[in-house]
Amino acid sequence: MLRSFLGVAQTAERAKFDMLFLADGIGVRLDDKPKGSLCRSHHNVELEPLTLLSALAALTQNIGLVATASTTYNEPFHIARKYGSLDQISGGRAAWNVVTSWSDKEAWNFSMSKQLDYDTRYERAAEFVDVVTGLWDSWDEDAFIIDKETGVFFDDTKMHVLDHVGKHFSVRGPLSVRRSPQGRPILVQAGVSEPGQQIAAQHCDMVFMAKNDLKSAQDYYASVKDRLEGYGRQRGDLLMMLGLTPIVGRTRQEAQEKYEELESLIDPIVGLQLLYRSFGDLSHLPLDGPVPKPDLENVGLKSSAQMYYDLAQKQNLTIRQLYKKLGMAQEHKTVVGTAEDVADEMQSWFEAGAADGFNITPTHLPQGIDDFVELVLPELRKRGLFREEYEGQTLRENLGLPVPVSRYQQASTGNKLMAS
Template sequence: MSRQLHLGAFLMGVGHHASAWRLPEADPSQLTRPGWYKALAQTAERGKFDYVFFADRLALSDRYGNDLQTSVRYLASPRLDPVALLGLLAGATSHIGLAATASTTFNDPYALARTFATLDHLSEGRIGWNIVTSTNDGEALNFSREPILDHEVRYRRAREFVELAVGLWDSWEDGALIHDKANGEFANPDRVHYLNHSGEFFDVRGPLNVPRSPQGRPVLIQAGSSDTGQDFAASVADVIFTAQPNLEKAQDFYRTVNQRLLAQGRAAGSLRIMPGVMPFVGRSRDEAQARFAELEENVHPLAGLALLSDSMNHDLSAYPLDEPLPDVQNIRGNQSRFKLVQELSQREGLTLRQLGKRFGGSRSHRVLAGTAIQITDDLQQWFESQACDGFNVMPPYLPDGLNDFVDQVVPQLQRRGLFRTEYQGTTLREHLGLARPVSQFTEVQ
């Protein structure tokens, strides 16, 4: 079979666009109801997506002004625990992968490894973990820590955290469970292992008290695009999420990550690179662009600046709204995203007010507004130009934005032989074309 692209449904609130909740048909009251999430996941599964994905933050977006006035007034910001959502969706779907964010800054390796191993069993091998290092002081204040750890320290902790999680998942080898009733042996102790880890941040003996899961270990996803983040992803991740503004930069990112894979002793192409894209699908380009313009007009500038302040971990309320973004130094938050925003602001001469409206819409991801054929043409060009292995589809409004993509764009991709018409496997690793890892404790014969 020729190379085919991968699709993830990145679902957030009633849509990724900051003003999606203001559409007449939007119903934000659904955000705490199980049926809402079940229906979205089932729609993505009908479209044969590789996975649905839920991001997370461990605080409200209150960095702008360092109070609740802006975030509570202008943002549809409540969100449920995404890891708990995966348990709900495992029972509501049968094939699609299920991925969620969990922070290495404010979690414990043993507890997280146990939770994700449990979910991988309950879903029969469909779980992915999006590894993040929390970037915001608001999150730190909810966990008895402030300020947030420095960028390099966060990544050192993340590396050790992931090393431990993988070790715990590997601590039960395949075949450890023997259930020999005649001899009274439940498991083979030679295939269950202590870790006895003692490191900079953690001391963990192990083993895990959950046996090896169907995928061996959950799919590991990482979203850092800084140099440190790319190196981290190249060393541990199976999938990397990224925001890329144009084809040339995406191709450069694709080449760079694959070079970093080789430097880490991994094969080029062994990691799936998935940039985000926000599609507005219309019966005509004018119709799609009119819907996009409607949502852009409805973005309150402070809503976008609240999101940007959180991303930067820097209070932008100190600067005049009708002047350009200042040259802020020593950003302690999302450095790669800030770089994109800074380049956009300088390139287009945007004031802070204009930047707030723009960031509230796409949050630096690419927006496509056109017919299903036009959007498919664009996705095909990126995929065939070695700019990505697929896309994180970010519906700007829900549920219609996801329905439009599944009903109109997916069939176009399938007709061109670019995307599956049926699931060929049962696990998320199989959907992504990734090998099932062997336990590090297994002796290779």
């Protein structure tokens, strides 16, 4: 299994991708509804992502290493230490995708009978991220003088004790990991809710977007970016990355044939399972009938449920057509065509202010990423839209993001801006 992940990571690095992203959930979250669907799903066993990325860090040089970790079933000190350690191991290439957990099945693995309510999850997440970023500021960059003559390891005026006491956490600090080579690990978020957008605007460096409609993407892009000034940040301090599933061929006919072959492989029972967490069990309904309205008060992911329903209404999709679309790319934008078609779409969304970049989500590996690297990247480079070489050593440098100033330096200088 490691060999498979390593092959993808090294392909992406040779192609000069910014980063490799591993999504994660804490347990098997899918229901066996309809009966027999769970054993047909590949979302059952997966490696713990930080362990995997630590192995990949030793076998790669430049590519960023991004993993999901939940604020619901972790403690801030654990997360700060683990990602801080990965950042040291990789030479400044670590990133944390911040999520709240939504599944009762995850709660059952942590001595709870049900998940936390929606408001509590996000309230806890906001405090969690504030504590983690505070812990990452525990040491100034030049704190460790390691003076052999005096026997002094660090300048004690450059160590900072957080002493956080809040509603959900009490964390003294300092963190037992030195300051990140990139100032702090990159923070990523993907929530579209109001509290999710606030967390992104206050703390994050990157947002993963899931949008199919250009106008909707532009509105969301502007909504998040417009919040930055309120936190003393500039619009370029946060990157908005659109999820994109390209199915590319040397001709449009070849690409369409690939799409149809992949679509034909989606088992109807697995398709209904994909819809279950948003719509409940639909197995009693005709597959070629309309998609019912979701009960938003009783679903795990409200934003996804609403997005799927809106998509079905806008495109007049049946249940079968919706699960096929989601089975190919979930909620991400799909482009089927030649390299020029894919590059045209990427360029138009970028230039229209709907995305700063793209999170490529292939339908299958390694073929999906191989096709993109072989066919699409040369076209993007020809247009001057993608790098030839990495610009720096750290992920933050390669993303062109400013290095965050320690909160203790801000307090002493009154400076609220980022330093590049």
